[in-house]
Amino acid sequence: MTVTPKISLRGVSKAFGPKEVLRGVDLDIARGESVVVIGGSGTGKSVLIKSILGIIEADADAGTIAIDGVDVTQMRGSERDAVNKQFGMLFQGAALFDSLTVWENVGFGLLARDRSLSRRAAREQAIETLGKVGLAADVADLVPSELSGGMQKRVGLARAIAGQPQIVFFDEPTTGLDPIMADVINDLIVATVKHQGLTALSITHDMASARKIGDRIAMLYEGKLIWVGPAQDVDNSGNAFVDQFVNGRAEGPIKMQVRR
Amino acid sequence: MNPLALVGHVVLRFLGHVGRLTIFAGTALSHCLRPPIYGRLIGHQMIEIGFYSLPVVGLTAIFSGMVLALQSYTGFARFSAETAIPNVVVISLTRELGPVLAGLMVAGRIGASMAAEIGTMRVTEQIDALSTLSTNPFKYLVVPRLLAGLLMLPLLVLVADAIGVAGGYVVSVYKLGFNPSVYINSTYEAVKMLDVVSGVVKAAAFGFIIALMGCYNGYYSKGGAQGVGAATTNAVVSASIVILITNYVITEMFFGT
Numbered sequence: 001m002t003v004t005p006k007i008s009l010r011g012v013s014k015a016f017g018p019k020e021v022l023r024g025v026d027l028d029i030a031r032g033e034s035v036v037v038i039g040g041s042g043t044g045k046s047v048l049i050k051s052i053l054g055i056i057e058a059d060a061d062a063g064t065i066a067i068d069g070v071d072v073t074q075m076r077g078s079e080r081d082a083v084n085k086q087f088g089m090l091f092q093g094a095a096l097f098d099s100l101t102v103w104e105n106v107g108f109g110l111l112a113r114d115r116s117l118s119r120r121a122a123r124e125q126a127i128e129t130l131g132k133v134g135l136a137a138d139v140a141d142l143v144p145s146e147l148s149g150g151m152q153k154r155v156g157l158a159r160a161i162a163g164q165p166q167i168v169f170f171d172e173p174t175t176g177l178d179p180i181m182a183d184v185i186n187d188l189i190v191a192t193v194k195h196q197g198l199t200a201l202s203i204t205h206d207m208a209s210a211r212k213i214g215d216r217i218a219m220l221y222e223g224k225l226i227w228v229g230p231a232q233d234v235d236n237s238g239n240a241f242v243d244q245f246v247n248g249r250a251e252g253p254i255k256m257q258v259r260r
Numbered sequence: 261m262n263p264l265a266l267v268g269h270v271v272l273r274f275l276g277h278v279g280r281l282t283i284f285a286g287t288a289l290s291h292c293l294r295p296p297i298y299g300r301l302i303g304h305q306m307i308e309i310g311f312y313s314l315p316v317v318g319l320t321a322i323f324s325g326m327v328l329a330l331q332s333y334t335g336f337a338r339f340s341a342e343t344a345i346p347n348v349v350v351i352s353l354t355r356e357l358g359p360v361l362a363g364l365m366v367a368g369r370i371g372a373s374m375a376a377e378i379g380t381m382r383v384t385e386q387i388d389a390l391s392t393l394s395t396n397p398f399k400y401l402v403v404p405r406l407l408a409g410l411l412m413l414p415l416l417v418l419v420a421d422a423i424g425v426a427g428g429y430v431v432s433v434y435k436l437g438f439n440p441s442v443y444i445n446s447t448y449e450a451v452k453m454l455d456v457v458s459g460v461v462k463a464a465a466f467g468f469i470i471a472l473m474g475c476y477n478g479y480y481s482k483g484g485a486q487g488v489g490a491a492t493t494n495a496v497v498s499a500s501i502v503i504l505i506t507n508y509v510i511t512e513m514f515f516g517t
Contacts, residue, residue, distance in 0.1 A: 096389075
């Protein structure tokens with residue numbers, strides 16, 4: 001019996017003007033699996049996640065995106081909202097709402113999805129979720145500008161998981177953090193994803209993070225997935241592009257564009 | 261570049277903006293009519309646009325009324341027509357100066373702040389975050405600002421009219437030696453309901469335009485701090501120009517022959 005993937009991408013292509021960012025991406029992610037997409041800056045990693053979330057409009061697009069076997073590519077309005085309810089997302093810069101307090105950020109999705117929920121109940125749930133990412137209740141009434149980068153990432157993670165999503169997306173979860181804080185965030189991601197049985201799709205160019213949080217790693221290059229395999233095989237992929245990226249070498253088949 | 265190609269490029273770009281703005285306004289209006297409506301946010305924006313703009317609009321109005329009385333006097337005195345000053349002050353303020361000056365001042369204050377706030381939310385992915393949290397950015401960010409602009413500008417203009425007339429009264433009575441009760445009576449007799457209504461209609465239109473331009477430019481800003489800065493400038497400039505054009509169109513509708 002074939003098991004329906006939680007997320008299935010088939011021939012996903014996105015172009016913005018003359019620039020083809022994604023050029024036929026095929027990827028299946030099983031329920032409860034954590035896949036990390038690696039690749040250089042500007043290779044379309046963020047576009048890939050935003051395409052699944054349905055929050056990016058390209059000038060030209062093709063292919064299908066299915067969640068639990070249901071094609072969501074053309075879904076709009078309330079139908080799309082219903083699909084998006086099972087998503088949580090940690091943005092690269094955390095993207096916290098700077099006019100709201102920490103607990104209002106974490107409880108934002110709870111209040112949006114259940115309009116009968118009182119603010120008091122939302123606050124309690126938000127504080128409980130903050131506890132899961134290692135933040136004490138006394139940060140609940142601070143505003144994001146009063147937090148360090150690492151704490152903002154934790155609040156972003158709490159906001160992503162507060163609505164008990166089935167699928168979580170992580171966009172460069174460790175970018176801009178010191179190595180120790182990056183590892184703390186990685187541990188939190190592993191703990192939340194594995195313990196709650198979530199499906200996760202992460203994008204990063206931090207290989208330590210990719211190895212730690214991914215069951216499988218896929219490499220995106222020039223809009224295509226050029227290698228997909230188990231995380232433990234990434235150092236022995238036999239793919240020159242992957243080897244160059246993983247080892248961070250300037251020399252190799254990937255030529256960095258230093259001048260336009 | 262070929263000059264004709266340049267003209268074509270500019271025209272196409274302009275038409276592209278007009279089309280996008282029209283779709284943006286249509287989408288925002290359609291969301292105004294469908295739940296959920298965020299009452300708290302509308303209330304917050306009403307205070308931001310209405311209450312906090314009172315000082316700047318009030319100051320503009322009072323000095324405009326004062327200057328109007330003074331300038332009218334220097335001109336009308338040549339023809340011994342000083343008695344027309346109360347009429348000129350009240351009609352100029354209610355029909356034109358009140359709504360246009362309030363509109364331009366609020367465009368500078370509120371249009372810029374809306375574009376900067378929404379633009380910053382765009383470049384820091386906060387608008388994307390709203391979408392992932394089951395919240396439509398149009399409903400959450402655009403609709404409250406549009407409704408607040410539409411509702412608060414008319415109130416601001418009514419206050420500006422009253423303050424402006426009071427400014428004219430102060431100069432006329434205390435500097436130019438007008439009889440206070442004659443001045444007030446002349447003002448009441450000169451102003452017609454249509455004058456006030458036309459000013460209020462203009463104010464509602466200007467409030468909508470200011471919020472629309474602020475939200476539109478902020479929503480589509482890109483490129484970090486520079487993009488947000490450009491969005492802010494565009495919001496104020498485009499709102500000011502559209503206000504002046506709309507002012508002529510509404511004046512033509514009410515008073516055109």
